[in-house]
Amino acid sequence: MSQQGYVAAPPYSQSQPGIGGFSAGFGPPNSSLHYGHYGDPNSSYSAPPPGVSKSTVPFGTSAPVGPPPPGTHQFSQNNFQNGPSTPGQQPHRFQGPPPPSNTGPSYPPYSHQSQPAYPNTASTSSTAQLANQLNSMQINSYADIISCSGPGTTPSSRMSSGHPTSFQGSQLPPPTQQQITLPPGSQVPPPANNVNGLCAQPSLPPMARQDGIPGPVAPNPNLQQPSGQPPGPGYHPQQANYGPQMAGSQLSYPGAFPGGPAQLAGPQQKKLDPDSIPSPIQVIENDKASRGGQIYATNTRGQVPPLVTTDCVIQDQGHASPRYIRCTTYCFPSSSDMAKQARIPLAAVIQPFAAVPPNETPLYVVNHGETGPIRCNRCKAYMCPFMQFIEGGRRYQCGFCNCINDVPPFFFQHLDHIGRRVDHYERPELSLGSYEYVATLDYCRNNKHPKPPAYIFMIDVSYRNINSGLVKLICDELKTLLDKLPREEQGESSAIRVGFVTYNKVLHFFNVKSSLAQPQMMVVSDVGEVFVPLLDGFLVNFQESRSVVINLLDQIPEMFADTNESETIFAPVIQAGMEALKAAECAGKLFIFHSSLPTAEAPGKLRNRDDKKLLNTDKEKTLFQPQVNSYEALARDCVANGCCVNLFLFPNQYVDVASMGLVTMYTGGTLYKYNNFQLDADSTQFLSDLRKDVEKKTGFDAIMRVRTSTGFRATDFFGAIYMNNTTDVEMAAVDCDKAVTVEFKHDDKLSEDSGALIQCAVLYTSISGQRRLRIHNIGLNCSSQLADVYKTCETDALINFFAKSAFKAVLSQPLKTVREILVNQTAHMLACYRKNCASPSAVSQLILPDAMKVLPVYMNCLLKSCVLVGRPEIPTDERAYHRQLVMSMGVADTQLFFYPQLLPIHSLDLKSDAVPAAIRCSEERLSEGGAFLLANGLSMFLWLGVSAPPELIQGLFNVPSFAHISTEATALPDLDNPFSKKLKSILEHIQSQKPYTMKLIIVKQREQPEMLFRQFLVEDKNIYGGASYVDFLCCVHKEICQLLS
């Protein structure tokens, strides 16, 4: 694949004289003038358009007119109607933990530093300015009005607490929304960096407080204004006022803070009351309370599903389960003009092989024998609930292209009095959102039925891996793991064949044919032109060759015990695995266990090109690109041969993840990374990952196609995928955790009657070697009212889209531009809502639509991601690694990744099975008398306050006091007491839902590792300078004011 694959094409390439949009262009590429683009330097904010004044929906008339389309939801603060209820639906309690109570326990403020005095610095005036702004900020919602406390006025008072605001403009019933008020006169907001100064850590020395100097407003409060940055009043996006391209630019981190844990701030003296701004936890808990534990039936088009954090039982009644498809909005704007106005990305996050819990129905398999699946003659869409039968059932109209098709005679059925086939409920393809078809030969490579896939284990046996004990660990594990290879539900044993290769500078293939007494090794030393030295005996059925394989696994560690070889090859390893699969004419997965930068003379040889000087320059993007082109060509070959590459990396230093991970990324594989792997500390995590991966349900040699009804189409795809053309998404394999995010744009007007229909079809080879089609259908509504679009947005899916599009854009754009576009797009979506959907209100009010209430906080978390923030302290490999992981994540995974789960565990209810309600990720929610568990899907921390009760410490660690706790441990001891057992079960529960095994890191308050933990308190200012939630909200509000002025 050429370098062009990285140039974000249509979405980023539309020139936009106004405000940079974030890849959410709509309409035909060349017709859009409203979307920013990543590639054109001219697009940088030169002339903010006059707000969203191109609105075709006059202010004040945008209320939903007439009855809402079926399935839309009225959102309200505390009440979330689940669309039309299913007749006959029985309430059904999910066996899982009951939803925790609505409100989390409150904790005393984190108080080891009492009321820090705000240092008196040169920035006093701006501080005062800011304080004025803040102290009159006020957040209104239907439910309550909460003010912030600020210096100078009514400190700590709740200005209007308890008095619900009435919305002024009564001509329309606005959706519930959150309003945050700024006083008149604050439209020219004080610099955001002042906000930051205000909230700065009290222990900062004065020199670090330059961030309080008034100057150009940066969304990043921490911005240290470097000299030379022209000061300017107000927030002028076109000034690129995020600072020069150096450390300290927008939302990047200021100079390193001196001192370690000492900077752990106490409560900030002057700032917006965090309880008054929208809480992600409250949103999550409200949804759990209203929808958790219930049956969610997918019987209504455009219905907004429960949040991804809410446990419920999903019943397929005609639309794909939200486990398979989630959308950024469930009501598309009917015209591209509207879409351009709102700039809400129209996207679906599709996880075609998502795991379903045992209490939900697995997919039915439809088999039409040699006839194969029934498809529309024109658009090739598969038979589905969106096909309308007519003429007594003899013909049907395609819901996607409207073509009238004949019903094949074998499929004919009469219609009932409402025009529905009488066999409607007997055929999954007529009544369900998701099902599978058995594919015919036409759907098979070379018109031949595929063979069952194979797994090839490829172990780096260079000096370091042997010496660390890793090779022995892997070999020992495989002896038992190979009994657990995945198989079909009814299958007695796995059809998957296995093969083994070891390598350092050369490759060793092993013949493990069952008839052999001993395995045989064949060395391939010509790594420039890899060939497979044996066909027969390389890929074997483990059960048949068990003794030879076990024998081999016993021998490998000894065989290389005396090795001095420290150099490794890498690309030839992948090549060899791929050639072996090709020769065996089957798809499969490679499991590569590798430690070092491949510096041996061979194709794909890499050098250490890590260069911190590139950070915050236009060349920073090169750090995310592969350093040699050969990996792209290799990836293409792998995809073409159905070879998926899973890579387990064990680096001690820079290994160029951006290059080494590339093939993994394009082949739908999974990348795992264990820095400084230590056998005793890290084996558990690695082996658990390996087991999960080997046992995962996977589709092989897959190709996905997304079809849509007329008026819109899929234009961009994000994921661990490969695209040879603009429509076919190729995946050498796709497992249950991989999601593809698909962006849609208008071609034409959409009809409110017929809605927007999406069909995703994945052709793949099953684990037993059967060629199948997995079909997911979902119908969305369309509306000419922007309010309908905003009402049905799903913030978690939006963040998934924004994360992936931004992480794709970093390959071709300066990070600064990517961040600016994210901020701007956030402001734009909210400004458009305010202008077109909200009732009139003071200009200074920040108004958040209910469904996007937590968009700013999540967006800020994304902006603080190490991928988007270049700092010398953050290893380049870590950034490339995070980028790669996020690109294939589903909505649940990105939600947790960007906003970690923080659980108070000192107050566990031992009698209940429930996981305690989470609390917000902020230091002030911690208490030194408590213990807290934090997990983001990749890392897990147990934080212990200095005054944590001795009983708790004894119960968890079996030591008498805080001082005795060792932070070396990566797991809790197995102790026979209810508290320990309860916590362990919570850990297991959290872990069970996540693809990556999280290593537990024990953190004691005020000890060094706490710095690491604090980076996950995402509502706070980041130690590297990312904005706090409060500050970011101010920043977004200022941008909105700019847009509306």
Ligand SMILES: [Zn+2]
């Ligand atoms: Zn059609």
